Amino acid sequence: MPTPSQPPVNRARRPWQPRFSILSMMLTTLVVSVAAAAVSYLVNYRRESDGRFGQLMFLLITLAGPLVLVVVVSLVRHISELLSRPRRRRR
Secondary structure, three states, rough: OOOOOOOOOOOOOOOOOOOOHHHHHHHHHHHHHHHHHHHHHHHHHHHHOOHHHHHHHHHHHHHHHHHHHHEEEHHHHHHHHHHHHHOOOOO
8 A cells, every 4th residue: 555655656748759860851851852853844844845855854864863762772771671680480
């Protein structure tokens, strides 16, 4: 039986805080800036459409290249982590 002189322990719950790392914020900034640049070039191309389709494709591939590379590296890293984990035996 608790003694009356001891007050009950109230553990204050911390409010939820987002957990963002510098890397995730930089990656988000990169993705948003690449997408904005691609949209900007596409809008400008539609205004000045004079048959420079090859140049537009070069710009879009050049802009999307780093984004695709980041996605591929992330997927390879995730898959390699999944494969390197020890497997649990089923009974």
